Amino acid sequence: MKLEEANKLVPYFESLNRVYSEIPNGTCMGCANCCTESVNLTNVEFGNVLINGLMQLSEVDYKATVSRIFRFYLSELGTTNYCPFLGDDKRCLIYNARPLPCRLFGTPDRATFDANIKQIKIQNLKYARVLAVKEGVKLDLNRVNRTIPFCESYQPEATLDGEAIQMLYDRLINLDGKAYFEGASSEFAINGDLVGWTIDYLLSTLGLEGINREWFYDIKVKLSK
Numbered sequence: 008m009k010l011e012e013a014n015k016l017v018p019y020f021e022s023l024n025r026v027y028s029e030i031p032n033g034t035c036m037g038c039a040n041c042c043t044e045s046v047n048l049t050n051v052e053f054g055n056v057l058i059n060g061l062m063q064l065s066e067v068d069y070k071a072t073v074s075r076i077f078r079f080y081l082s083e084l085g086t087t088n089y090c091p092f093l094g095d096d097k098r099c100l101i102y103n104a105r106p107l108p109c110r111l112f113g114t115p116d117r118a119t120f121d122a123n124i125k126q127i128k129i130q131n132l133k134y135a136r137v138l139a140v141k142e143g144v145k146l147d148l149n150r151v152n153r154t155i156p157f158c159e160s161y162q163p164e165a166t167l168d169g170e171a172i173q174m175l176y177d178r179l180i181n182l183d184g185k186a187y188f189e190g191a192s193s194e195f196a197i198n199g200d201l202v203g204w205t206i207d208y209l210l211s212t213l214g215l216e217g218i219n220r221e222w223f224y225d226i227k228v229k230l231s232k
Contacts, residue, residue, distance in 0.1 A: 008053060008204065009211050010062070015191045016054035019182055023051055026178050030110050033163035039097040041112045041155050042090040045079070045202035048106035049183045050192050053204050060092070060101030061205070068100055073209060080202050080223060084138070084146060084231040087153060091202065106201060107179060111172060113161030119169040124154050144231045 048056070064072060075091035082088060092101050099105055115123065135151045138144040180197045187195040206220050 008050070008057065008208055010057060010208075012193065013054040013057040016051050016186055017058060019051050019186050019191065020055050020059070022182055023055055023179070026175055026182070027107070027110055029175065030107075031114055031163045031165040031167070033113055033161055035113070036160045037097060038160065039089060039093060041158060042093050042097075042099070042109075043087050043155060045083070045090070045200050046106055046108040047198050048108070048201055048204075049179045050194065050196045050199065051183050051186055052106045052179065053199060053201070055104045056101055056106065056201065056205075057208060058104075060104035061208075063104075064100060068094065072100060076202055076205055076209070077223075080206055081227050081230060083202075084144065084227060085150065087150070107175060111167070111175075112155075113158045114163045114165075114167050115172060116166040116168055117157065119167070119172065120157050122169060127154055128152060138228075142228045144228055146231075 061069070061072070071094075072091055079088050079091045089097070090099075092099060092105075094100050099109070131151050135146045138146060183192070183197050184195060186192040203220060206223065210219055
């Protein structure tokens with residue numbers, strides 16, 4: 008996504024924020040233990056991250072964040088790192104524009120959290136097998152099986168079950184579809200990767216021929232062998 012494409016999504020941010028407003032508030036201890044993965048998000052959400060997150064950073068924070076983003080991407084197959092949008096003080100630099108998964112952490116009830124972790128482990132194993140067969144990369148099992156633990160210290164005003172959480176995601180999917188069919192978005196992408204999409208955006212601003220995310224992916228794979 009380029010910045011001019013993100014600007015077309017601005018009219019949808021009000022609806023996006025209405026969805027966000029329905030998530031229970033809570034008290035966070037600021038340990039940042041939950042901020043050690045890139046998260047998935049919708050197209051409208053990413054437009055919001057660009058306009059109201061990345062573009063609002065100071066020059067110093069912007070440059071530092073860009074550096075962390077590329078380091079995170081290139082090392083993520085073998086190393087667990089903090090989210091590149093965290094500052095040195097472990098505070099989110101795009102807090103007001105953070106995607107739905109970030110906002111939800113700490114609010115699912117224990118049964119919903121455990122069910123989600125089970126699915127994540129299955130997905131991780133499938134991805135590890137694909138990497139082994141397709142790329143010849145054998146991931147460390149500790150990395151494959153790693154999950155973010157249930158947060159005992161976060162104190163939500165209320166918890167959400169799986170049905171309530173799915174309804175929030177469904178509304179974001181519908182919002183993305185609305186933006187697409189109304190011509191504000193050139194693609195209907197509802198499950199993008201925050202770090203990966205940010206790299207796509209950053210590379211689009213450079214205009215370097217042949218330098219794209221696939222090029223960086225090849226480097227990432229080679230570094231992991």
